[in-house]
Amino acid sequence: MAERGSASRWRSRRLLLIVGALIVVAAVAVTAGVREKADTRKDAQVRAGLTTIREAIYAYSKDHTNFVPPPEEVTAAGLKAWLPPGVAWPLNPFTGQPMHAGSGSGDYQYKTLGPNPSSGYTIDGYGADGRSVW
Numbered sequence: 001m002a003e004r005g006s007a008s009r010w011r012s013r014r015l016l017l018i019v020g021a022l023i024v025v026a027a028v029a030v031t032a033g034v035r036e037k038a039d040t041r042k043d044a045q046v047r048a049g050l051t052t053i054r055e056a057i058y059a060y061s062k063d064h065t066n067f068v069p070p071p072e073e074v075t076a077a078g079l080k081a082w083l084p085p086g087v088a089w090p091l092n093p094f095t096g097q098p099m100h101a102g103s104g105s106g107d108y109q110y111k112t113l114g115p116n117p118s119s120g121y122t123i124d125g126y127g128a129d130g131r132s133v134w
Helices: 002-065
Strands: 110-112 121-125
Touching: 002 110, 002 121
Parallel strands: none
Antiparallel strands: 110 121
16 A cells, blocks of 8 residues: 555656646746847847938938948938938947947948949848848
8 A cells, every 4th residue: 555655656746847847848938939029029120220220321312412421420420410300310229329330239330332432332230149130
């Protein structure tokens, strides 16, 4: 009789261990999913910020005979006059600070194409994992 009670307790403990392990695995998966959604949302905010910057670059080029601004002018201060009315310079969703040139999460890189200012430009932004979001 003592053996049956001991075996039953052992099975109950094993079952509790298995259920506990499943709960831990589920908690880790849920946490990773929440973090991924937050990162995806922030990546979308970086893309939206790049759109605002592109609109300011376009407005600048219209006022400058289709010349794009030099890289040192693609800043909050440099393009302030060309932002759409009522629109502020975009914030880096990872830092809460204004977006700026760089290679970190929420930063952007802007380059003119060729020596002629009317040659065009490229702009790219970086997401949570440091990869391009554009």
